[in-house]
Amino acid sequence: MKVVMQAEELSEYLDEIFPQARGDFVIEAVAEHAVRVRMPVAERHLRPGGTVSGPAMFALADVSVYIAVLAMLGREALAVTTSGSFDFMRKPAAMADLICDCRLLKLGRVLAVGECMIYSEGVEPPVARVSMTYAIPPAR
Amino acid sequence: MKVVMQAEELSEYLDEIFPQARGDFVIEAVAEHAVRVRMPVAERHLRPGGTVSGPAMFALADVSVYIAVLAMLGREALAVTTSGSFDFMRKPAAMADLICDCRLLKLGRVLAVGECMIYSEGVEPPVARVSMTYAIPPAR
Amino acid sequence: MKVVMQAEELSEYLDEIFPQARGDFVIEAVAEHAVRVRMPVAERHLRPGGTVSGPAMFALADVSVYIAVLAMLGREALAVTTSGSFDFMRKPAAMADLICDCRLLKLGRVLAVGECMIYSEGVEPPVARVSMTYAIPPAR
Amino acid sequence: MKVVMQAEELSEYLDEIFPQARGDFVIEAVAEHAVRVRMPVAERHLRPGGTVSGPAMFALADVSVYIAVLAMLGREALAVTTSGSFDFMRKPAAMADLICDCRLLKLGRVLAVGECMIYSEGVEPPVARVSMTYAIPPAR
Numbered sequence: 047m048k049v050v051m052q053a054e055e056l057s058e059y060l061d062e063i064f065p066q067a068r069g070d071f072v073i074e075a076v077a078e079h080a081v082r083v084r085m086p087v088a089e090r091h092l093r094p095g096g097t098v099s100g101p102a103m104f105a106l107a108d109v110s111v112y113i114a115v116l117a118m119l120g121r122e123a124l125a126v127t128t129s130g131s132f133d134f135m136r137k138p139a140a141m142a143d144l145i146c147d148c149r150l151l152k153l154g155r156v157l158a159v160g161e162c163m164i165y166s167e168g169v170e171p172p173v174a175r176v177s178m179t180y181a182i183p184p185a186r
Numbered sequence: 187m188k189v190v191m192q193a194e195e196l197s198e199y200l201d202e203i204f205p206q207a208r209g210d211f212v213i214e215a216v217a218e219h220a221v222r223v224r225m226p227v228a229e230r231h232l233r234p235g236g237t238v239s240g241p242a243m244f245a246l247a248d249v250s251v252y253i254a255v256l257a258m259l260g261r262e263a264l265a266v267t268t269s270g271s272f273d274f275m276r277k278p279a280a281m282a283d284l285i286c287d288c289r290l291l292k293l294g295r296v297l298a299v300g301e302c303m304i305y306s307e308g309v310e311p312p313v314a315r316v317s318m319t320y321a322i323p324p325a326r
Numbered sequence: 327m328k329v330v331m332q333a334e335e336l337s338e339y340l341d342e343i344f345p346q347a348r349g350d351f352v353i354e355a356v357a358e359h360a361v362r363v364r365m366p367v368a369e370r371h372l373r374p375g376g377t378v379s380g381p382a383m384f385a386l387a388d389v390s391v392y393i394a395v396l397a398m399l400g401r402e403a404l405a406v407t408t409s410g411s412f413d414f415m416r417k418p419a420a421m422a423d424l425i426c427d428c429r430l431l432k433l434g435r436v437l438a439v440g441e442c443m444i445y446s447e448g449v450e451p452p453v454a455r456v457s458m459t460y461a462i463p464p465a466r
Numbered sequence: 467m468k469v470v471m472q473a474e475e476l477s478e479y480l481d482e483i484f485p486q487a488r489g490d491f492v493i494e495a496v497a498e499h500a501v502r503v504r505m506p507v508a509e510r511h512l513r514p515g516g517t518v519s520g521p522a523m524f525a526l527a528d529v530s531v532y533i534a535v536l537a538m539l540g541r542e543a544l545a546v547t548t549s550g551s552f553d554f555m556r557k558p559a560a561m562a563d564l565i566c567d568c569r570l571l572k573l574g575r576v577l578a579v580g581e582c583m584i585y586s587e588g589v590e591p592p593v594a595r596v597s598m599t600y601a602i603p604p605a606r
Binding site: 064066089090093099100101104105108126127128129130131132133134135137 | 230233241245274
Binding site for chain 4: 269
């Protein structure tokens with residue numbers, strides 16, 4: 047199975063369908079069943095105590111799995127998140143970008159399963175692990 | 187075990203520690219080990235196709251469990267989310283508020299487990315289920 | 327939607343397809359989108375320290391969601407577990423039966439989501455919460 | 467941090483505390499924060515349709531994370547499973563052993579998080595992913 051949308055095309059498509067998120071996520075790499083996405087951390091992502099909020103990490107994982115599915119299936123893919131789980135293991139550094147390494151563990155006819163390891167730039171162990179299942183509606 | 191912070195005091199405290207979220211969440215009811223929180227749905231929570239985004243539902247569940255812990259332990263509680271899971275079962279209506287019914291299934295010395303059922307106002311079956319574990323650091 | 331298999335018929339069917347589990351699970355009640363299943367706790371379910379093992383609780387939840395789906399869809403249902411999550415909140419009593427209250431939060435065309443609260447007989451708060459997603463293959 | 471119990475010592479210890487599971491699990495490799503455990507598949511693990519049951523895969527993941535924690539902390543470790551999640555992605559082959567690659571993503575003072583990829587011997591993509599959080603009670 048081959049990548050059918052590359053980083054630039056994916057970025058343009060995301061800007062088109064999520065204009066309100068423009069600039070929030072940077073697609074750094076796209077490969078078969080895998081993408082890397084950066085989230086430049088901004089004031090609105092922070093929590094008291096100087097850490098990145100859980101919902102911000104969730105949003106990064108959610109968009110990363112969606113991008114990984116799009117990269118393989120193309121813009122007709124209408125995947126919707128159905129379930130998932132997360133472990134927030136360490137406090138991300140307050141003003142370091144988050145880097146999300148996402149891998150599709152399964153890309154079936156009906157379900158896709160993606161797993162994300164999220165890193166705080168400059169720190170070795172992952173700060174979070176998130177897995178998501180996406181349902182892929184039948185092509186129209 | 188008794189509720190130690192009521193809805194009004196909890197709201198003021200949240201505005202103080204999360205000023206950027208002022209108005210995003212309305213605490214509607216507080217009881218022993220249970221809270222109800224409303225999220226007035228706004229343009230920024232929406233996704234193409236006219237539905238509320240997964241990250242918005244996650245944020246609602248996250249703040250609801252946090253409020254439920256605060257209500258029982260008071261403002262000294264420094265709980266942090268450590269893990270959780272979610273099922274997104276139905277598409278929320280686009281412009282209906284979300285209502286989150288959160289129940290603490292456990293409030294231990296070290297860990298609290300909360301479960302949230304999220305409803306799209308006016309629709310009977312829940313749109314999402316989210317559970318979260320919070321770690322409670324030892325009191326200073 | 328109506329129940330199409332009642333407790334007795336479900337029990338016979340389980341004995342037929344899982345003969346090795348005969349007697350492990352007792353279907354106590356069947357209702358629309360909900361079942362109650364008892365697991366008589368035996369020596370082989372125990373862990374050092376006199377508690378019921380996690381895998382035994384998982385097995386109880388797994389069979390309960392499966393029974394709840396069968397009760398609604400009938401024996402043609404070929405549902406398979408695709409994902410799920412669990413919180414083990416309290417130590418079950420060593421020699422008390424486990425009671426599992428399972429509710430289908432969703433029974434769609436493709437996916438079913440069930441949630442189980444597991445109780446140690448005679449103790450009020452639940453000992454575990456488990457949710458499971460089952461994929462329902464298209465009818466043959 | 468160093469491994470404090472090697473495979474042979476871990477096996478003897480497991481046989482001692484879980485005599486009923488003797489022979490069910492074979493510890494194949496132990497490294498810092500990582501173990502590999504094999505489950506020789508037997509008749510009792512199978513499901514109709516010739517596949518390994520979900521509870522059998524859960525049990526393998528559960529024991530693997532426990533072994534990984536013991537390997538690092540020693541036999542005084544009294545870790546108990548508190549929560550987790552799983553994705554069952556593919557049907558394991560009926561009579562192939564399962565191989566579980568477990569990695570500790572976190573080994574904190576209070577919580578350990580382990581993640582397992584489970585393989586059906588001879589098949590490349592993983593059949594399941596399981597993560598588990600263990601609570602580590604304070605040393606006595």
